Amino acid sequence: MAKSDTQQKITLSQLAYIFIQSQIGVDILNLSTVLHREVGADGWITLLIGGVISIFFVLMIVHISRCFPGEGLFDILKSIFGRKLGSVAGFGYYVYFLVVAIYLLTSFGELINEWLLPETPILVLYVLMLICALYTISGGVTLIAKVFTFFAVILFLISVLFLFGFVDAKFIYMLPIGQASFSGYIEGIRVTLYSLSSYVLLLLFLPYAQGSYKKKARTLVGANLIVIFFYLYTVIVSFAHFGSDQIDHVSQPVLYMLRTADSVIITRIDIFVLSLWTVFAMTAFAAYLYGAERAFAKIPMPKKKMLNVYTTSIIVLAVSYWSGLNEENFRVVIDFQDKITEYFTVLIPVLLFLLSFLRRKDKQKEAAQ
């Protein structure tokens, strides 16, 4: 960590907002369809199960952070795996954060291109997004916290607008339950866990947060519950709105269901929600870009701070441009992300958690004193 960073502090509520905003990204738009394709009408059950599992992961992350006071993700990796292996793992996280950032940026470009601005060159959309995200992360953790907190009101606004989806809803579409196979359930839980996997980023922010670990754990679990219930809400609205066959054909159900919602002030609510959603896309993207930038800074090489940021963003921009060219390229990125997500969001955190009992530093310090 750079010296100036250590003085930065964020409050507990800011930590919660960072968590919420980095969780809700692209998945809020398409999670319902993905879940429905895997598990059918039982999607919301797997969402709940996956949500509970993600809470355990959040608690594990808080525990890891507690064992290594003041250390960020990459220092912890080095403390646990040793210098060499830790650097390798750190580089792995660099790649992972990059891939997620690329995925978020490309999806954002695709969506805006499909729904809103078909004539605008996609590169311009990427650059606009990148500028916003770069500004957000340029000021370090405190600025990120402030920006994310500021935008939290969007969550409330979007939730209210989703109520329009209930206009044509039929709750019979939620039934029958318990029809999916066991493997379907596992797949649904996996999908849910991945879309709630921003808990990994928490290790970057936890050292800056003020307050006891008990309070941190409580705040983060609360924040995670908000995200889970928000997801549950979107899944239920879109299931009840579309029915069991149509939803598989619609990739962004929560937008699609608002296409006929007519209000006095706004004619096309779907477009309005999409514009609001770009904020979520930006915050999630910024969070992962920040992660990648931090990781790049840890790769042992003498360099200036801004260089980290620019190198990372140029890589993200270039790969996003390539993957935005056609669906096949994008598929490659998604498949690659799917492959590595498991290691970095499930296996390594569990490993860190188990090893943290052996190598914890908080107890050592007490013993030394």
Add this chain to the structure above:
Amino acid sequence: MKKLSIILLSCTLILSGCWDTREFKEVKLGITAAYDMTEDGVYTNTILIPNVQNSAQGPGQESTQFLTAIGNTPTEARTNIDRRLSSTYSPAQLDVLLFGSNLAKQDIYPYVDAYYRDPRMHLDVVPAVVKGSAEQALKVVPKSEMRPSEYIEGIVDSEVETTNSLETSLQAIGSELYEEGEDFVLPLLQVGDSGKTVSFEGLALFHDSSYTGKDISFDHTTLFVLMKKQKGKVARITAKIFDGKKPEPDNYTTINIEDFSSKIKSKPDKQNKVRTDITLDLTVMIQEYPQDHLALADLPEVKKKLEQALTDQANETLRTIQDANSDVFGIGRNINGHYPSYWKKLDWEKDFKEIKIVPHITVNIRSRGIFR
């Protein structure tokens, strides 16, 4: 360097919108479209484009323009229409989409697919079926109408208000179009008065995505719409409650439905595979009773006769629905939801015609009007 980058950044922010502007003056908006299938199986698309001339005071006279084109797909027909226009034709603000019965009987899905796929399209379009040629119905422009382009839309909208038609749109039928064990109805129109007017004829019953050719006739629609749990601003039903009285109108009464509640319950049944109970409670006001002298003592009898007449009407409607094999109440989906294992044993394509649907209608006469 810093100045330059600031200028460049602000340029990207300010100029980025220019690619996607669509100026209103550059497009012609179609308000109503008619899709037809000719005898030889050629698909034709006719659109109505209103042009409002500016005048010094108030909205000017509206002139309408009709264009017909053929094509293999709706989009190709659209391109063919475009060739004859000075500006680009856009169906993004379409209000009504008419299907000729020939085309509707085959399959409407290929023709509405573009509406679902393109995010620029408005899904609030009201689809309707026209007996005979849809093009002909579109071209009916009564002189008395202020806005000829809104004539057909007005007909459909007012029928929703009088509880004769269900509120529908492409979005609303979207899930029924796909869902197994659930079908839908669309308003049915017909050209009348030797081509001078268009009239609402009832509701066209669909199965999957094609018109079955069977309809719920106009005098049965109100009861049907109430059973579907919708009510417009007014709901009136005229029923025959007596036989053989002279003069003829004495046999009838017209009721105004003030309040209603409707419940549909389906469950597996040994004898008929599935039994569905439709419970409809109506709170009504007697609006017309040509016999006069509607004494308080007569009410129980009138109520009984009314219930009988309405139940007969409901039975008739249900028989039509079952004949058409159009599961508009979503009974199949309901069984699938509540009894999934039982559903798997059913062959809904065949079984729907066999199931038992029983209407239970109760009438509560709240008022007889101010003249007794």
